[in-house]
Every structure is written in structure tokens, then in C-alpha cells.
Amino acid sequence: MTGSRASRPRLAVVTGASSGIGAATAQRLAREGFEVVLGARRAERIEQLASQIGARSHPLDVTDDASVEAFCATLDRCDVLVNNAGGAIGLEPVEEADLADWQQMFDTNLLGVARMTRALLPALVASGDGHVVVVGSIAAHEPYPGGAGYNAAKFGVRAVVGVLRQELLGRPVRVTEIDPGMVETEFSLVRFRGDAERASRVYEGMTPLTPEDVADCIAFAVTRPSHVNIDQMIVLARDQAGARTVHRRG
Structure with a gap:
């Protein structure tokens, strides 16, 4: 690492930054300096967003070791890592489970967090004020019918975050878990394999969170004084009281 830390802004890495919460977080952190x-x-999406907000971008597949290594090799330092990449596939019961879908969800949501965090932890420690943020889900707190694969992946993420927080105690790295409820992004479109009509019904009659709402929470956590750690934040829309408890109007 070269140069004075005090003379340059903190560097934040955001995964899954091509849309939704990741893109909103990248925009918000850029505005925060x-x-x-x-x-x-x-790659095309993140290149376009990077040019708009004065950021850098590099292709990244968190399910691929070589891609993670190549991405991290472009960094000379890291102060904040926002592990946002993830998603759900399908809503089938366990007896009809497609294990390839489960594998993809585990590889993206859980092992992706492990790959990125392991790769960048030395830089985060060396920064003297590192911060690991993991975007989890209300699905990490409440299992629900049809959600077993995604629930299991996000419950696993929650366990990893809790362990990491304990393992890093005494070292200059904070660990934060942000667990949103329903956020209107491409999440449901991906879960339902491109079925736009089915995806749109998820949000009928209620007002979900926006990606910017979650980005606000992430920005709040990473801009606290260095002695303050926001361990966990569950963020739900007013119309949602649990993973499957939703008020719908009309």
C-alpha cells in the first residue's frame, strides 16, 4: 500500500453491482465520498454505471475462484467490502427440489461471501479501519414453504457473519449484516426464471422497499465512527411484518 491513508478516500468494493441493491449502494457510497x-x-452494466458515478468496474463472478482472484488482483487496498451478490431460484417444495438450483444459491449467496471476504480480509485489516458488510435477508430469520434452498443459504450466511464478527474481535475490522425484506428489484424475476407477470404479483397491493432504502442502511453503517459496529439490521417495508406476513390493499 502506498500513499497516506488520510489523503485519499476510503475504497469500497460492491459485489452484484449491476442492478438493484448493489447498483444503488455503489451510487450512494460514491455520493458519500x-x-x-x-x-x-x-460487465457492460457495471461499466456504464461506473462511468456515471466516477467509479471503477471489473467483471466478477463470485462463484468462480479464478474470477474472484482476478478481480481482487486489481485492488491495491480495500477499506469496505459490500457482499451483495446473491439471489433466489425457484419456489418449489423440498420434495420437488432441483439440487442444481440449490447448488447455485449456495455458491452465490454463501460461498460467494466466503470467497470475497477471505480474499480481501488481509487488505481490510491492513487498512486499519476495515468493514465487511453482508446483504442477507429476512429469509435468514424465518423459513417459509418453498424457500428451503434460499432459506438454508441465507441462514448459512447469517452464521458465517456471526462467526466472522467473533473471529475479528480485537482487530480493526467491523462486520455488519443487513437483512432486507421485500425489495422491488430483479430478485423475483430471477426467482421465477424470467416470468415477469408472476414476479410483478409479488408486490401487488403493497409498497415494498426500494434498492435505495437498503443502500441508505448500508451507507449509515459504514459511515459510523470506527468504534461503532452496526452488528445487524433487519429492514422491512411498513406493509411487511415477517417473511410471509404482508398487508395487501384492495
């Missing part, structure tokens, strides 16, 4: 590096599989 962070130097932002975007990572996602859809």
Missing part, C-alpha cells in the same frame, strides 16, 4: 469499485458478471 468513497472511491467505489463495482463487480458483477454483467
